[in-house]
Amino acid sequence: MRSTISMERDMLPALTMVAALAAMALAASTSTTDRIYVTSENVASEEGMRGLYERWYTLYRHDSDPIDKEKRFAIFKAEARALYELNEGGTRVKHHLNWFADMTQDEFSESFANCAPLKIRPHREIKLNLHQPSQNYPDKLPLIVDWRTVDGVLTSVKLQGECGSCWAMAAAGAMESIHFLENNKRTNLSVQELVDCSPPKEHCKGGRADMAFQYVIDKHGIHSSEQYPYVGNGSHCTTPSGAPVMSISKFYYVQRYDENMLMDAVAHAPVVVRFRGSNTTEFKRYSGGIFRGLCDIDTKQRHEALLVGYGTTPSDDANDPGIKYWLVKNSWGESWGERGYMRLQRGHLAHGGLCGILRRPVYPAHPR
Ligand SMILES: *[C@@H]1O[C@H](CO)[C@@H](O)[C@H](O)[C@H]1NC(C)=O
Ligand SMILES: *[C@@H]1O[C@H](CO)[C@@H](O)[C@H](O)[C@H]1NC(C)=O
């Protein structure tokens, strides 16, 4: 799935052109073979549903507490039936059963869509460095940017599990990109170190990427996930043996509500964005295509993820011709969306962008 464009640092300006071509190939080649869809046979009988659940369970749940499994079968059946009816109703994209299929809306909402809650505020003043526009801003921005196509910039899609660590996943992802672009090293950075040690120290109850960046600056670095592995719950902050693998010197906020400025920033490197009210069933069930909503933007629910590009669908795309989108790397595993990624409608300016993503974009900078 990943193209093998090797990249030297001085190739950066030419990069987005190459990325544009590769992005088209990538979109066309997304395989759907390991996705589980609900068929009419499945919904026709209890045995049909049972068979579907067993298939799904083998793929997504390895723990087998029999009582919990039975309890969750009821939730699963309701979700499977709902997806079946949605697909029968003729949606643009066929929905598949993802990792959330046996979770209630409340469980999803609490653990996954609320990992950067509004109540979390910086414990001290954070320096407000603003992104400085490149020469391309605003008229000569590349048409398509897709950091997935530049081998090494992004690591694999992670699954945060039932831990509100999206902010740490997104922050680590942004620093991983910087580490590759500056040092040419592809390394999974330690999300657990951020969960355990970064202010506000609420661990799996949530945090913020900008505070995680500040933590890394203060600590002069972050370790790799090999040195400090992910356990998916909050534990004591420990100092692993061995030196941190990389550090950052600063981070920059992108001017709010300015789409072109955000495009300019993401053409330079991936950027962390914050979602408002991503706790909707539409967001949870997103199975591909261009996401147009719903986000419940008046809620206090906040989620963070990594913006890794943008583009416009080809005008001959039967489902979504000529739609402008942002490309997001999420931390909900590969079963969600387009192998863990989402294309979210761009050019939606009310409320600070769809799901409010134009409100507080932030990215780290390498010390030079
Ligand atoms: C990063 O971690 C994933 C597992 O989540 C692993 O498959 C991958 O090989 C790791 N990448 C690197 C560069 O270590
Ligand atoms: C966190 O996860 C680890 C590894 O799965 C486990 O050993 C530990 O008991 C867990 N801690 C808490 C507080 O749940």
Ligand SMILES: *[C@@H]1O[C@H](CO)[C@@H](O)[C@H](O)[C@H]1NC(C)=O
């Ligand atoms: C999203 O969370 C808010 C609480 O902030 C809640 O009122 C709302 O019902 C939730 N929406 C869904 C679809 O779960």
